[in-house]
Amino acid sequence: MYQTKSPEEISWTQKNPATSLRLINQLNIPKDSAIIDVGGGDSKLVDFLLDDGHTNITVLDISAHALALAK
Ligand SMILES: C[S@@+](CC[C@H](N)C(=O)[O-])C[C@H]1O[C@@H](n2cnc3c(N)ncnc32)[C@H](O)[C@@H]1O
Numbered sequence: 001m002y003q004t005k006s007p008e009e010i011s012w013t014q015k016n017p018a019t020s021l022r023l024i025n026q027l028n029i030p031k032d033s034a035i036i037d038v039g040g041g042d043s044k045l046v047d048f049l050l051d052d053g054h055t056n057i058t059v060l061d062i063s064a065h066a067l068a069l070a071k
Contacts, residue, residue, distance in 0.1 A: 002065035007042060017045045024049070032056050042069040 007013045024035070031053045037045055040059035049057055061067050 002042065002063050002069060012041075015044065017043060017048065020045055021048055021052075025052075034058070036060060040070065041066040046070065 001010055029035075032055050034056045035049065035054060036058040037043065038060050039062075040046060041061050041063065043059075046057050046059055059067065059070055061070075
């Protein structure tokens with residue numbers, strides 16, 4: 001999917017992963033807490049977390065293409 005389709009063509013793409021961000025914010029964890037997005041793909045979640053000041057984020061995905069896009 002990541003090799004042949006743009007983010008707009010993939011059904012799970014969210015411009016703003018609002019629910020995930022709200023749930024993470026509700027935890028009130030320190031900004032240097034370790035966060036891992038398992039199956040993170042090319043999601044913008046990590047970008048929003050970085051913008052929010054989080055500094056210890058890992059994205060795990062089985063797709064090298066997804067991780068290349070995310071980088
Ligand atoms: C439905 S997509 C969601 C991607 C991302 N979380 C998002 O919201 O855009 C599922 C993701 O899980 C990844 N995935 C599937 N099986 C996996 C596995 N065994 N280990 C790591 N990632 C996996 C896929 O490559 C894909 O990026």
